[in-house]
Amino acid sequence: MKSPCIAACKNQGGICLGCNRTMEEIIQWRHLSDDQRETIIDSLQGKITTHQCPSCGQNAQCDIAAGKNHCWCFELEQRDTSSMENNDQCLCRKCLTSLPIE
Numbered sequence: 001m002k003s004p005c006i007a008a009c010k011n012q013g014g015i016c017l018g019c020n021r022t023m024e025e026i027i028q029w030r031h032l033s034d035d036q037r038e039t040i041i042d043s044l045q046g047k048i049t050t051h052q053c054p055s056c057g058q059n060a061q062c063d064i065a066a067g068k069n070h071c072w073c074f075e076l077e078q079r080d081t082s083s084m085e086n087n088d089q090c091l092c093r094k095c096l097t098s099l100p101i102e
Contacts (some may be wrong), residue, residue: 003029004041013101014076020044020093022075043072044093053092055084060092078102 008018046059063071079099
Protein backbone atom coordinates (compact mmCIF):
# COMPACT_ATOMS: atom_id res chain seq x y z
CA MET A 1 0.00 0.00 0.00
CA LYS A 2 1.45 3.35 -1.06
CA SER A 3 1.89 5.90 1.74
CA PRO A 4 3.46 9.36 2.13
CA CYS A 5 4.70 8.42 5.63
CA ILE A 6 8.37 9.27 6.17
CA ALA A 7 8.54 7.82 9.72
CA ALA A 8 8.93 11.26 11.30
CA CYS A 9 5.50 11.27 12.93
CA LYS A 10 4.49 14.00 15.37
CA ASN A 11 0.94 15.25 15.84
CA GLN A 12 0.89 19.05 15.73
CA GLY A 13 -2.69 20.04 16.47
CA GLY A 14 -4.22 17.44 14.17
CA ILE A 15 -1.63 17.22 11.40
CA CYS A 16 1.47 15.04 11.15
CA LEU A 17 4.66 17.10 10.96
CA GLY A 18 6.33 14.30 8.97
CA CYS A 19 3.94 13.68 6.08
CA ASN A 20 1.45 16.57 6.55
CA ARG A 21 -1.58 14.27 6.59
CA THR A 22 -4.35 14.99 9.05
CA MET A 23 -4.86 12.52 11.87
CA GLU A 24 -8.17 11.52 10.23
CA GLU A 25 -6.40 10.83 6.92
CA ILE A 26 -3.88 8.65 8.74
CA ILE A 27 -6.57 6.77 10.68
CA GLN A 28 -8.64 6.14 7.55
CA TRP A 29 -5.67 5.40 5.24
CA ARG A 30 -6.09 1.61 5.19
CA HIS A 31 -9.80 1.97 4.42
CA LEU A 32 -9.31 4.28 1.43
CA SER A 33 -9.23 3.09 -2.16
CA ASP A 34 -5.99 3.30 -4.15
CA ASP A 35 -7.45 6.26 -6.06
CA GLN A 36 -8.37 8.09 -2.83
CA ARG A 37 -4.88 7.54 -1.40
CA GLU A 38 -3.29 8.70 -4.68
CA THR A 39 -5.41 11.88 -4.62
CA ILE A 40 -4.24 12.71 -1.08
CA ILE A 41 -0.61 12.02 -2.00
CA ASP A 42 -0.90 14.21 -5.12
CA SER A 43 -2.40 16.99 -3.00
CA LEU A 44 0.41 16.70 -0.43
CA GLN A 45 2.98 16.93 -3.25
CA GLY A 46 1.32 20.00 -4.79
CA LYS A 47 0.21 18.16 -7.93
CA ILE A 48 -3.45 18.90 -7.15
CA THR A 49 -3.92 22.55 -6.29
CA THR A 50 -6.63 25.18 -6.11
CA HIS A 51 -4.42 28.22 -5.45
CA GLN A 52 -1.04 29.44 -4.22
CA CYS A 53 -0.51 29.70 -0.47
CA PRO A 54 -0.67 33.41 0.48
CA SER A 55 2.15 32.89 2.99
CA CYS A 56 4.82 30.92 1.09
CA GLY A 57 3.57 30.95 -2.52
CA GLN A 58 3.62 27.15 -2.86
CA ASN A 59 0.72 25.16 -4.29
CA ALA A 60 -2.16 24.76 -1.82
CA GLN A 61 -5.33 22.69 -1.85
CA CYS A 62 -8.71 23.84 -0.52
CA ASP A 63 -11.28 21.06 -0.75
CA ILE A 64 -14.13 23.61 -0.52
CA ALA A 65 -12.72 25.54 -3.50
CA ALA A 66 -12.46 22.18 -5.29
CA GLY A 67 -16.21 21.66 -4.87
CA LYS A 68 -16.30 19.40 -1.82
CA ASN A 69 -18.45 20.13 1.23
CA HIS A 70 -15.71 19.31 3.77
CA CYS A 71 -12.07 20.40 3.81
CA TRP A 72 -9.01 18.68 5.28
CA CYS A 73 -8.36 21.74 7.47
CA PHE A 74 -11.65 21.20 9.34
CA GLU A 75 -9.92 18.23 11.04
CA LEU A 76 -7.24 20.44 12.64
CA GLU A 77 -7.25 22.35 15.88
CA GLN A 78 -8.13 26.00 15.23
CA ARG A 79 -5.10 28.13 14.40
CA ASP A 80 -4.58 31.81 15.21
CA THR A 81 -4.56 33.59 11.84
CA SER A 82 -4.77 37.12 13.30
CA SER A 83 -1.16 37.83 12.28
CA MET A 84 -1.98 37.19 8.63
CA GLU A 85 -2.45 40.30 6.50
CA ASN A 86 -4.78 38.59 4.05
CA ASN A 87 -6.50 35.47 5.32
CA ASP A 88 -9.10 35.24 2.54
CA GLN A 89 -7.35 32.21 1.03
CA CYS A 90 -6.34 28.97 2.70
CA LEU A 91 -2.76 28.38 3.70
CA CYS A 92 -0.87 25.30 2.62
CA ARG A 93 -0.58 22.49 5.17
CA LYS A 94 2.96 23.46 6.22
CA CYS A 95 2.16 27.14 6.77
CA LEU A 96 -1.12 26.43 8.57
CA THR A 97 0.62 23.95 10.86
CA SER A 98 3.29 26.53 11.74
CA LEU A 99 0.69 28.95 13.16
CA PRO A 100 -0.03 28.87 16.90
CA ILE A 101 -3.03 26.87 18.08
CA GLU A 102 -5.79 29.04 19.56
